[in-house]
Amino acid sequence: MSDPAWPAPPQGPCALPATVDAEVAILGAGIHGAALARELTLRGVTCALVDRGEVGGGTSQWSSQLLHGGIRYMLTGDIRQMREGLVERATWARIAPRRCHWEAFWMPHRSWPEGLAHRVGIGLYDFWGSERPNWPAELSLGHVPKEAFLGDPRGVLGPFRGATAYADLMTWDRDLTKDLAASSEAILLDFHEAEAFEVDGGGLRSLRLQDRRDGSVRQLTARRWVFALGPWTDGAMSQWFDESRKRLRLSAGIHLWFDPVPGCERPWAIRRPKGRILFVIPRDGMLQVGTTEREVGDGWVPILEGEREELLGALEANQPSLPWREMPVRAEELGVRPLVAASGATTHLSREAVLERHTRFTNLTLVLGGKLTTARALMDRLATDLTGLRCEASTTAPLRLWDGQHAEIR
Ligand SMILES: Cc1cc2nc3c(=O)[nH]c(=O)nc-3n(C[C@H](O)[C@H](O)[C@H](O)COP(=O)(O)OP(=O)(O)OC[C@H]3O[C@@H](n4cnc5c(N)ncnc54)[C@H](O)[C@@H]3O)c2cc1C
Structure with missing residues (x-):
């Protein structure tokens, strides 16, 4: 049985050039990757958004679709996390x-x-x-x-x-993720398979990608890299860089x-x-x-x-x-x-997120954990760290609807 996050790609060629250059490369187009693409666009910074499947095709389409403070935190006493969610x-x-x-x-x-x-x-x-x-x-x-x-x-x-x-x-998680991506000017490389990274000194330099639609190859170069691969993070880090540490x-x-x-x-x-x-x-x-x-x-x-x-x-x-x-x-x-990752039952593990600066590749940040609810705030913080630019519009600029549809009439 194949992983439902990566169904067969649509047919037909992709119009993108063979080489793509961006300030920031984001791997993983779930809610975190898509929110980061919007944050960077709001700050006038170029980015590429890469996914092996389609935007919002992973965990961000299988949630309970609540943008919430988390009433359960009232029970577990995690009031700080609850209040952050409410904001x-x-x-x-x-x-x-x-x-x-x-x-x-x-x-x-x-x-x-x-x-x-x-x-x-x-x-x-x-x-x-x-x-x-x-x-x-x-x-x-x-x-x-x-x-x-x-x-x-x-x-x-x-x-x-x-x-x-x-x-x-309540929201529609997958559509919300697509709206975030549509509210960015990211160069979208969906249905692209990461094949080989080129390393330059202590950092990542470029990535060879294969377009799953027609097999064509693209080279993506970027100054900074962010992996927002959700539950696939540990598997990818092991496959790409032979890392055995379990982060999640x-x-x-x-x-x-x-x-x-x-x-x-x-x-x-x-x-x-x-x-x-x-x-x-x-x-x-x-x-x-x-x-x-x-x-x-x-x-x-x-x-x-x-x-x-x-x-x-x-x-x-x-x-x-x-x-x-x-x-x-x-x-x-x-x-x-x-x-x-931490010890104890997963029911009691925090839904908080961690931004990890990679120790070997100094221009790589990993997004670990998190929730739909806090994805915008977390990516706002990361974009500020990456660019040195704060952005008031992040909390006020309305999202573009990816399909032009009014959600209530569906
Ligand atoms: C059952 C359930 C209920 C939940 N309910 C809620 C809720 O009500 N409210 C809430 O706030 N949160 C909820 N969550 C949490 C929330 O859904 C997740 O934290 C969030 O969707 C994770 O987003 P992400 O962007 O980190 O990961 P994902 O959405 O999984 O995105 C990762 C992306 O990486 C891509 N990818 C993977 N491997 C590769 C690769 N090798 N190359 C390129 N791309 C790759 C995938 O295709 C995917 O699109 C729930 C989660 C679950 C499981």
Whole structure:
């Protein structure tokens, strides 16, 4: 089975020249690579954006699609990371208003003490996240009225007594990534395979690439290099430079997509053991359910039957009024989170990112870990480091829509 990140490329020749020269070469066109391309363009710096597949074709299309402070950090006590996410959430709502929409997530409780704890925690979350540009007036936060709760089929028969609603921002991850790339002037080398690096003194100088569309060869030269290869980083560093050090721990998560269920209008976020959250989200005319956590090795992994089973079991236990096992699964997807290596369970590993300056190649930076939510901020920081230029417009300049489409009408 082939890795879904690299489907067969489209047919036809690529119009790019045989040699490409840029100030910065970015390898990996996920949310981080695409965000960096925009940051460099905003600073007037040339860059090339290289990917073995298409823009947004890796992890950045398999996320839970939330631009969030991370309500789970309220539970794990990582308040700094949560507040950073909340600030970034507001930035996305400002720069990508048509690729995001606000939602009132219901967090159900099993008992009144738990309900009280949710009210306090969510009250703080929404207080710290009170900057919500374009918040729709019809969405209500805080205590969910009993009749509304029982009007949702997920609220009856289950272990829950009521719910509290909190705000978060939803997006379309792959489109958002493509919008970032489209908002840059990067020379796009998608569907290009990295073949051989040329090293000059202590740094990388150029890279021979093969176009997967027609087999033609291109030479890319750059002064600075950034690898934003997501979960493929360790594999690439081993293949290209014989490095055996593991920088990342990989954790797989799945989503299942069901037909829509009448009456399920608001997304639910259900607390599970080990600080995990089970999401049940009506979106795009379907019901999206996720996610799990399973530590995995390198590269692409298939969904395990046990993983599907675990998710279905959790759904049955928490929302028994819906016949989950009889409802056909319309689609399923698995993404692999790149988490910065450390000991301990991946559920408790930080989703924070690290920018690593390579010790052997001094003009190379590696982007490790991270989230959709914080990708812009992190790449803003990296672009400032690389160019010495700050850029106010990063948090205000609206993104170009890659397809010219208004997201809500899809
Ligand atoms: C199940 C799940 C749910 C998640 N939910 C959320 C969420 O709700 N909110 C949130 O903020 N974050 C979420 N995340 C995290 C987020 O999705 C990732 O952190 C983010 O997408 C990583 O982006 P990236 O650019 O680092 O990597 P990727 O998107 O994987 O990009 C790496 C790119 O490198 C390319 N590449 C790989 N090898 C090569 C090579 N040899 N040559 C050239 N190109 C190569 C790939 O094709 C790919 O396009 C979730 C992750 C998972 C797995």
